[in-house]
Amino acid sequence: MASWKLPPKAKIYEALSAVADNRVKITSETSAIVTSSSLDKNYTVTWSKDLTHITSNDNASHWQGYVGYPIVAVLLVKGKMTFDRKNAGHLAGVAWKKINKQFKNDYDKAVESVLASLEEKGIDTRCIRDEVERIMTQIEQLALKKLPRL
Secondary structure: OOEOEOOOHHHHHHHHHHHHOOOEEEEEOOEEEEEOOOOOOEEEEEEOOOOOEEEEOOHHHHHHOEOOHHHHHHHHHOOOOOOOHHHHHOOOOOOHHHHHHHOOOOHHHHHHHHHHHHHHOOOOHHHHHHHHHHHHHHHHHHOOEEOOOO
16 A cells, blocks of 8 residues: 655644644544635545554645645544644644635745744744654654545
8 A cells, every 4th residue: 555745844834723723523433524724625534443544635635645734633633643732822723725825835935924923923933843843753654554535
């Protein structure tokens, strides 16, 4: 079975926002619904009982072959990876779809814009950046396998 590619770091920020906004709803032992930041789309994530095999119907996971933010958000909520809820909380309410569109889907520029606005509010974004690095390392160590597409 194929393995997932690592996501762009921007998708970790999006996943942390989804968790902070309580947009991850576990629907069964092996499935969840993750609502988009614009609240107009729902993505289905399903996994094996041991959470080693997973899939999602979000565009990034489906078309790009990397772990999309709905998968990352589920892994965080299910406790498969550790994270600091305070850092996630700083990303609550971020309208990622709108911001990504503003930057023509240049995800790195979108993230830098969000972090700059947090810095203007006096938030030390180094902690958030470090959190994203830790999560990326955990995703790599999980070596997740792909379930068939939804």
